[in-house]
Amino acid sequence: MSVSAEESTYGVGASTLIVRSQPDIQSNAIGYIKRNTVVTVSEKRFGWAKIDYNGQTGWVASQFLYPTNKTATESPTQNVQSDQKVTVNASGVRIRKGPGVNYAIRGFANSGDVFSIVNQQGQWVQVRLNGGGTGWIAGWLVSSSANNQPTGQQSLKGYSIVLDAGHGGFDPGATAYNGLYEKTLTIQMAQAVAEQLREAGATVVMTRSDDSYVTLANRVSVSGSYPADAFVSIHYNASPILSTSGITTYYYDDSSQGLAQDIQQELAQQTGLPSDGVRFGDYYVLRNNPEKAILMELGFISNPNDLALIQTAQYRSNVANAVTQGLMNYFGK
Known part of the structure; x- marks a missing residue:
């Protein structure tokens, strides 16, 4: 039937x-x-x-x-004892409708506000709101009442991150099988990652914030102008073999290899696309960068399955979470 x-x-x-x-x-x-x-x-x-x-x-x-006879679940969540509480440790913290920056904001919390935990998913904590209902708060912006430690790794307060959305303007980058330009996807991803990093307390500088052309030299000069603690370049891959899939993170200088490894590890865990590992890359924005610098290839837009994922808000949220957590892991060592 x-x-x-x-x-x-x-x-x-x-x-x-x-x-x-x-x-x-x-x-x-x-x-x-x-x-x-x-x-x-x-x-x-x-x-x-x-x-x-x-x-x-x-x-x-x-x-x-x-x-299967298992209990259904759309995404892995961690059940928490109903009497466990968290305290907000920053002002103007956004309370969202789901565990990620792509979800709508349903309210705000201030430093010292206390909430009961309902669930935890990744780096996000679901809390019971005082007026009824639930909301989600980034775990690095709250502390556990039991030990007064952040539920996440730590915040990125005090760190400056340069986000480089690849290509732009008359440079479209790679072209997807459906005609979509890489430059459009990179700016969308950069904006999602920037929002997540700012929620984690980081200062974020973008080499471009619209569809404009920026030379490679000007992209690199941004790192030295602030200076930045890390330079993260965002790209997508393409191949004549349509089945080619996966994510790769590149570095040039040995001092950037650890950062590349920490971020690639999170990307592999959170995105669902195959991991092609960490590789040496002789790219201008890495080779000439005065700061720690990496370049991410976040999937193959020539692959219909990769592209279908890449175009979703959930994928952008997962990458944003991965980059944020990878940076936290690296700077927390």
Whole structure:
């Protein structure tokens, strides 16, 4: 039977499973799910399975699902004892509707505010709001009442980060299989990462904030002008072999290798795309940079599956989380 209604749980068998808005491969990708995540399927239709994805209806290819008796969960969360509390340690902290900067703001908290923890997901803490309901706060902006230590690694207060959105203006960079330019994707990602870093307390400087052309020399000069604690260049890859996939982080100087490793490790854990590791890269913005500098290739826009993920807000949020945590790990050593 081609169409069936059921309510059962399945595990994800693919390394990364695209979630679409309709049971059609041409429909928009609204997110993705990692291998072994358990989902609840409410309906099957012509090779597609209907699931709930972050509060909205999503469809996934049913051939990548396997039956399981586990409790369904869309993303890994850590249950917390109901009596555990956190204290906000900064002013004007944003309370969001979900665990990431791409979620809408539902309120603000100030230094000294105390909340009960409901759940924790990655670097974000879900708290019970005083007026009812719940919200999410970045874990590095709160401290546990038990030990007065931040729930995350630490903040990035006092650090200056230069974000370099690759290409721009008359330099489009690589072209995706659907005609989208790399320069458009890099500025979108840079803006998402910048917002996350600022929430973590960092001072962020961008080499470009719009669709303008910036020379390689001018990009590098930004690092020496402030000076910066780290220079992070954002790019996407392309290949004539459409199945080529993955993320790579490059460094030039040995002093930047550790930073590249810490960020690549987080990207590998949080994005769902294959990790191509850390490599030496003889790029101008790395070779001539006076500060610690890395260049990230955040997936292949020539690969339809990579591109479907890259274009989602959830992917930008995951990369932003990974870069922020990678920087925290590096500077926290």
